[in-house]
Amino acid sequence: MPSEQLHAPLESGLGHLLKHIQRRLVRASAEALAPFGIDGQELAALAVLAAGHPFSQVEVAGRLGVDRTTMAVLVDGLEDHGLVERRRSAQDRRKNIVQLTAEGRACLHRAERARHEMERRFLAPLGEEGASSLLRSLRALVTDPPVTA
Amino acid sequence: MPSEQLHAPLESGLGHLLKHIQRRLVRASAEALAPFGIDGQELAALAVLAAGHPFSQVEVAGRLGVDRTTMAVLVDGLEDHGLVERRRSAQDRRKNIVQLTAEGRACLHRAERARHEMERRFLAPLGEEGASSLLRSLRALVTDPPVTA
DNA sequence: TATTGTTATACTCTATAACTATA
DNA sequence: TATAGTTATAGAGTATAACAATA
Numbered sequence: 608m609p610s611e612q613l614h615a616p617l618e619s620g621l622g623h624l625l626k627h628i629q630r631r632l633v634r635a636s637a638e639a640l641a642p643f644g645i646d647g648q649e650l651a652a653l654a655v656l657a658a659g660h661p662f663s664q665v666e667v668a669g670r671l672g673v674d675r676t677t678m679a680v681l682v683d684g685l686e687d688h689g690l691v692e693r694r695r696s697a698q699d700r701r702k703n704i705v706q707l708t709a710e711g712r713a714c715l716h717r718a719e720r721a722r723h724e725m726e727r728r729f730l731a732p733l734g735e736e737g738a739s740s741l742l743r744s745l746r747a748l749v750t751d752p753p754v755t756a
Numbered sequence: 757m758p759s760e761q762l763h764a765p766l767e768s769g770l771g772h773l774l775k776h777i778q779r780r781l782v783r784a785s786a787e788a789l790a791p792f793g794i795d796g797q798e799l800a801a802l803a804v805l806a807a808g809h810p811f812s813q814v815e816v817a818g819r820l821g822v823d824r825t826t827m828a829v830l831v832d833g834l835e836d837h838g839l840v841e842r843r844r845s846a847q848d849r850r851k852n853i854v855q856l857t858a859e860g861r862a863c864l865h866r867a868e869r870a871r872h873e874m875e876r877r878f879l880a881p882l883g884e885e886g887a888s889s890l891l892r893s894l895r896a897l898v899t900d901p902p903v904t905a
Numbered sequence: 906t907a908t909t910g911t912t913a914t915a916c917t918c919t920a921t922a923a924c925t926a927t928a
Numbered sequence: 929t930a931t932a933g934t935t936a937t938a939g940a941g942t943a944t945a946a947c948a949a950t951a
Contacts, residue, residue: 618800618820621875622785624894625778627821629771631901636771648941651767665909671767672776674943679911701909701950726770732900733893744882744890745773751881752780797918814932823920828934850927850932908951915944921937928931 632729639725643718644688648673650722652681653715656691656707663702690714781878788874792867793837797822799871801830802839802864805856812851839863 636647645653648671655670656662662670668678682705685691690711696702707715730738785796794802797820804819805811811819817827831854834840839860845851856864879887 618804619895620796620800620803620871621878621891621894622778622781622796623800623820624891624898625774625781628894628897629774629778630821632771632774647769647771651769651772654769655767663909671772672779675910676912676944677942679909680942683911699909699951703910722769729770730897732896737893737896740889741893742770742773744886744893745770745777746768747881747886748777748879749773812932824933825921825935826919828932832934848928848932852933906951909949911947911949913944913946916942918940918942920939923936924934926932926934928929 635725635729636722639721640718643714643721645685645690645714645718647722648681649685649690650715650718652685653690653707653711654719656705657712657715661704661706663696664705665702667705685711784874784878785871788870789867792863792870794834794839794863794867796871797830798834798839799864799867801834802856802860803868805840805854806861806864810853810855812845813854814851816854834860 633647640646640650643650651671652667655667664678664682665675667682668675671678673681682691682693682703686693689708691705692708693703693705696704727738730741733741782796789795789799792799800820801816804816813827813831814824816831817824820827822830831840831842831852835842838857840854841857842852842854845853876887879890882890
């Protein structure tokens, strides 16, 4: 029984706010994506793969911001579910080219809709303007990291 | 070698944004607090304890949004560093009353300043107005969780 | 020598389970 | 019976290390 009765922890540092919001988002995301048999990271990977030309595993890993070992396991799961296919690159036989299957593409589109709807609900307390303002700020922070990093 | 060369992962879902911003914040926080020998969670606990009347461990846990078992370990660490003291409640001998020591109070004040400065730097790309707007939004999301939760 | 992918391992953070003691 | 605290354990998520294949 988690002693998390309080939905609004009273501490208010930035780290604390982010941690708890993310925790709730992770749960909402898992719920929203459960019907599709994937999690948020897998959906993100599918989205990257749908974006353009064929990617190797390290390229996708870089775009997701995860390690190549994490990526290997991630692709294992997606392949097991028939959502992607690996094939060796003819140009560079060290590389695995990962491609969406038809099933993967269909899953992506349906899951993306569910995710979008989930995010809309999640940000609803902020109003439409507040929600897009928040997203702009978060994108700015990711795009324009502070000098410390 | 983490393949996180890309500071700005190209995926842009809300979950992805939060995850990577939080990851960077955790690092910046660890750096900022290292001189004080505590982490962000320990600082948050000290801040709760400084807030007012004596708290039991579960009360602090509730305010931090963590489990009581996590709390026990957390207090172990703080006590080992001489920042807090446990004593049994006379009213209810099941409860540990946790109190800041003088050293804990001094550590709190210095660490709070460092944290504040770190957050200021972290949010600098947003400008002063953007930063306070973001904090307002995050507080609103924590205070006013969507109905799904 | 350096890179890609894989596997096994380890680490961090947190929760669950089981226990003691108190109420 | 229920709550507070402790401890040991387990789980998720991710990284590090070591290896084979390839460049």
